[in-house]
Amino acid sequence: MNAIELIGSPVCVGLDPVAEKLPSALASKPMATALEAFGVGVIKAIAGIVPCVKIQSACYERYGSDGMRALAATLAAARECNLVTILDGKRGDIGISAEHYAAAMFNEYGADWATVNGYLGMDGVTPFLARGGAFALVRTSNPGSDALQALRTAAGSTIAETVADLVAATGHAHLGKCGFSALGAVVGATKSNEAASLRARMPEQIFLVPGFGAQGGTVADILPCFHEDGRGALITASRSVIFAPASDPTQWTSAIARAAESFAREVREGVQTMQSTTTTAKSSRPAQRS
């Protein structure tokens, strides 16, 4: 993701629009029209500040084919603004159906990356990698995730770690020039105590890290998701940016831009502090990605 290095902040804004939180100026429009206007407004506000937008497919799907047209228009606007796009649909199915989903997300909607669910196995994930990049769910931050993802297998690792090993092995055949794989991993920001273990198991995966801000993740939580050189993770904030309060409701895009700037700065400075600490501690050898 060269865009991350161009912008300088490894962050992503999550676009999860819901009817009851849209700016009042859009409230009178038909929902699909409002979704598109809101999405385009968010994208124009954050372009140049963050390198990447993650769009929650569910928010559009619930409005049927009109919603899907709004999704397509939003993705097109993001491409025009040179944002890297992640379509967050968490799809997972076997062979031919996974190919259909990949065709939908990458070809029909034109996303750069998609989120996928690997419970069915890696043969449900690899069809995505023939058409684009995919972030596989490894460890999520919702309360119910522990009952499965944190369980230990007979071999001693957690189920999330087991999935991490599958993702690392599958992704190794899909390395890009940057040294990272086209198969990344979703690792929730509130699971920082597990992030170091997952980072070690998946050195070639970019971590997509949702849960920053409104969902409770802090800078300290997300640092273990990075390599020592400050690369390898993309931190996502959604509600704290796209629903940033505006004192003048007509100026909602300005409020979003300010929240995006603040979010990008907070993460960038956190990563820079981590790097300088690491460099001081190891002054005689530069930090290297494993």
Place this chain on the structure above:
Amino acid sequence: MNAIELIGSPVCVGLDPVAEKLPSALASKPMATALEAFGVGVIKAIAGIVPCVKIQSACYERYGSDGMRALAATLAAARECNLVTILDGKRGDIGISAEHYAAAMFNEYGADWATVNGYLGMDGVTPFLARGGAFALVRTSNPGSDALQALRTAAGSTIAETVADLVAATGHAHLGKCGFSALGAVVGATKSNEAASLRARMPEQIFLVPGFGAQGGTVADILPCFHEDGRGALITASRSVIFAPASDPTQWTSAIARAAESFAREVREGVQTMQSTTTTAKSSRPAQRS
């Protein structure tokens, strides 16, 4: 599912249309038009023969908003023909996003049931149960599934069995008058050696059993998915029915109807044979569902 008892065969036809296999009579139409015409043709052909149709969402999603209109029209046709509808989208996300998906599948598209993926935990599944019925992926039949689903936890059960226990516990709060839960389970037909264990762990779940026919599942494979009284499972065949060869290509719906009849009879007779064997073996006490 009263429809199953009305029709008398616990079967479901899977509608997974792909461009290259559509009847030649539809080949010249725009893809979304062809999808709708094919789906409506299949539904009219199987109505009255099978109680249920499972529609693969991915096949429609790859054609964007036009594809979603074809999906909506196909679901509407199935309702008109009194078929129970399962929208096979295998969605799974956290709280609010799961609610969006449930609103899409049950309210926007009008499906009766949806397939869901519980890797994120049961808090990603329960939002579906507020609006309709859901089949959670427990054990799938694809080759790559073993690497995760067949692994043993430290407690000694497989991951699939662990998910089965979560599904059983979550589903118990959603029992219908029939004694079955609104939360069912997907159990692949080619995993019959594991079906008995899963049946015992999930007595209140209806099993949705894909993989019969073209994917290799036989009558012997699917019988352990049923209770002794012949209830509790819904066997699905897709390609072997919807792409049944027609000697006269214009008569493709007749070929589908014949294939559906043959499939429904094969499963019905298999279940009846199992029941009569069970009844003979236990003549003094009638088979009861646990």
